[in-house]
Amino acid sequence: MKSASTVYRKLIKLANGGVKGLKHGNTGKRPHNKFAPDKEKKIAELMAGKYSSLHPALAVKYLLKEEGIKVSEEYIRRLLNKFAGETKTGNVAKLHPLRRRRGAFGDLIQIDGSPHYWLGVDGPMFTLLVFVDDATGIITAARFFETETSVGYRTLIRDHIHRYGIPAAFYSDRSGVLTPACGKDDKTARSQYERVCSMVGIEPIFALSAQAKGRVERLNRTLQGRWPKELVMLGATDMASANALLPRLIAEYNEEFGRVPRDPEDAHLQVKTDELPDIDRKCALWITRRLSKNLTCSYQGKILQVTGVANRRNWMYKEVHVIDYDYADGRLEMSCNGILLDFKIHERNSPAIEREPVPPKAIDWALDPIMKIRRQLQAAKKEDK
Numbered sequence: 001m002k003s004a005s006t007v008y009r010k011l012i013k014l015a016n017g018g019v020k021g022l023k024h025g026n027t028g029k030r031p032h033n034k035f036a037p038d039k040e041k042k043i044a045e046l047m048a049g050k051y052s053s054l055h056p057a058l059a060v061k062y063l064l065k066e067e068g069i070k071v072s073e074e075y076i077r078r079l080l081n082k083f084a085g086e087t088k089t090g091n092v093a094k095l096h097p098l099r100r101r102r103g104a105f106g107d108l109i110q111i112d113g114s115p116h117y118w119l120g121v122d123g124p125m126f127t128l129l130v131f132v133d134d135a136t137g138i139i140t141a142a143r144f145f146e147t148e149t150s151v152g153y154r155t156l157i158r159d160h161i162h163r164y165g166i167p168a169a170f171y172s173d174r175s176g177v178l179t180p181a182c183g184k185d186d187k188t189a190r191s192q193y194e195r196v197c198s199m200v201g202i203e204p205i206f207a208l209s210a211q212a213k214g215r216v217e218r219l220n221r222t223l224q225g226r227w228p229k230e231l232v233m234l235g236a237t238d239m240a241s242a243n244a245l246l247p248r249l250i251a252e253y254n255e256e257f258g259r260v261p262r263d264p265e266d267a268h269l270q271v272k273t274d275e276l277p278d279i280d281r282k283c284a285l286w287i288t289r290r291l292s293k294n295l296t297c298s299y300q301g302k303i304l305q306v307t308g309v310a311n312r313r314n315w316m317y318k319e320v321h322v323i324d325y326d327y328a329d330g331r332l333e334m335s336c337n338g339i340l341l342d343f344k345i346h347e348r349n350s351p352a353i354e355r356e357p358v359p360p361k362a363i364d365w366a367l368d369p370i371m372k373i374r375r376q377l378q379a380a381k382k383e384d385k
Contacts, residue, residue, distance in 0.1 A: 039069070042069075043063070043069060043071065043079070044079060046063065046067065047059060047076065047079055047080065051063070053229050053232075054229055055225060055226075056073040056074075056076040056077045056080065057073055057226075058225075058226050058229060058230070059076045060072070060073050060076060061256070062233075063076075101134055101135050101137075101261075101262075102134040102135045102261075103135060103261060103262045103263035104135055104261055104262075104263035104264075104265055104266065104267040105133055105135050105136050105164075105261050105266050105267060105268070106133065106135075106164065106165065106167040106168060106266055106267035106268035107134060107135055107167070107168050107169070107267045108133075108134040108135070108167070108168065108169050108170075108171055108205075109131050109132070109133055109134070109140060109160070109167045109169070109170050109171065110131070110132050110133075110134055110170075110171045110172070110213050110215055110216035111129070111130070111131050111132075111153065111156070111170050111171070111172045111216065112129075112130060112172065112173065112213065112216040112217065112220060113127050113128070113129050113130075113148035113152070113175070114127060114128045114129075114130065114220040114223070114224065115127045115147070115148070116128065116224050116228070117228065118144065118227060118228050118231060118242060119228060119231055119232060119236060119237070119238075119242065120228055120229075120232050124238075124239070126144050126145065126146055126147070126239050127144065127145050127146070127147050127148050127152075128142060128143075128144055128220075128223065128227075129142065129143055129144075129145060129148065129152045129153060129156055130142040130216065130219065130220070130223070131156055131160055132215060132216050132219050134171070134215060135261040135262070135263070136258050136259055136260070136261050137215070137219075137257055137258055137259050138253075138254040138257075138258040139219070139250045139253055139254060140160050140163070140164055141156040141157075141159040141160040141163070142156070142246055142250055143155065143156060143159070143243055143246065144239050144242050144243050144246070145239075146239070148175060148177055149177055150177045150178075150191070150192045150193060150285075151285070151326050151327050153177065153178065153193050154192065154193070154196055154283045154284070154285075154327050155283075155327040157196055157197075157200070157202075157283055158279065158280060158283040158327065161200065161271060161279050161283075162271075162276060162279070164268050165266075165268030165269050165270045165271055166200055166201055166202060166268060166269040166271060167202060167267065167268055168202070168203060168267050169202060169203040169204070169205050170197065170202055170203070170204050170205065171205045171207060171213055171216075172204065172205070172206060172207065172213070173206065173207055173213065174206050174207075177191070177193065178191055178193045178194070178204070178206070179191055179193075179194070179206065180194075192285060192286070195286060196282055196283055199282040200279060200282050200283075201269065223253075226253075227249060230249060231245060231249075234248075280325070280328070281323060281333065283327065284323050284324055284325045284326065284327065284328075284333075285323070285324040285325075285326045285327075286321045286322070286323055286324075287299065287321065287322045287324065288319060288320075288321055288322075289304075289319070289320055289321070289322055290317060290318070290319050290320070291306060291315060291316060291317060291318050291319075291320060292316075292317070293316050293317070295307075295309070295312060295315055295316065296346075297320065297322070298348075299322045299324075299332070301348065302345050302346065302347060302348070303345070303346040303347070303348060304322065304332070304334060304343050304344070304345055304346075305343055305344050305346060306320075306334065306341050306342070306343050307342050307343055307344055308341075308342040309341070315336075318336055319336070320334055320335065320336045320341065321334065321335045321336070322334055323335055332345070
């Protein structure tokens with residue numbers, strides 16, 4: 001029902017101007033915020049051609065950045081609906097309560113892998129590994145890999161620490177590359193990812209469902225909608241060129257979607273420059289081996305032999321770690337109880353391997369285990385006959 005004042009106002013307009021006086025004063029006038037016809041035509045041409053593959057949010061970004069035209073997402077949405085000859089109403093999605101963001105930058109880093117056709121449906125499928133801070137929503141590290149692998153995650157851990165320091169915790173799913181492959185019964189088993197987290201002081205937290213780490217899941221959907229189109233527009237043709245463009249895309253995303261944390265104090269532990277080589281070493285691949293009597297162990301078809309130790313017998317049968325910088329230049333190191341050892345690399349059956357000399361009185365001691373194995377083989381052959 002109209003109020004009394006509205007009725008009196010209408011009566012006055014009717015008395016002064018008749019029926020025409022009841023019309024709104026702006027009737028027939030062009031809205032002040034409406035684009036000029038030539039500008040509307042230009043936007044329509046751009047959306048029908050150059051930016052035809054972009055969704056409204058991304059189109060708004062590139063229209064302003066590349067063309068200097070500022071429009072709203074709703075305007076582009078209506079324009080696209082007009083092209084399609086339909087009006088989209090859609091259904092209201094069911095709402096789920098969201099976990100409150102962490103307070104400080106570096107409190108919690110959500111990590112995940114996203115396989116997708118990142119260069120369009122006609123391009124190859126590869127995987128984006130991405131780290132996103134829970135408090136600010138910014139991408140702290142990301143890189144494309146052929147698939148989701150341990151070396152990929154260890155590479156991004158190194159990248160994150162080099163740039164920001166050591167965060168308090170990582171939040172991930174229970175992917176096979178992040179958890180031990182030997183099963184739940186072996187409580188002492190650790191994946192390479194868990195070993196790195198333990199050595200550098202990061203708490204690995206595993207989600208029970210994909211919905212639990214919803215922020216990184218939503219980030220993946222957002223990036224799958226934006227980055228393939230942007231990468232193609234920017235000229236990426238393979239995974240290497242896509243990785244070269246990632247710093248630009250990450251910076252633009254963080255500027256657009258990053259937010260200020262509730263707690264201004266950074267939760268990262270800062271790493272000094274002279275400590276970075278040790279971080280690189282911890283992020284490498286560590287493989288456990290046991291030295292032989294000749295202080296040798298095998299790794300990837302080669303023989304590694306420890307050299308330069310004072311008392312060889314003290315090192316016989318020691319457990320060592322072969323450290324493979326598989327995420328960088330592939331160089332090898334060997335460590336035992338925190339001590340880096342000197343070693344040589346030999347091909348298998350190489351005569352260059354230094355064998356410990358056997359004293360004359362120890363010939364029997366050296367031959368006994370060999371003859372034991374020989375007698376077992378001879379007995380097995382007799383049984384076969």
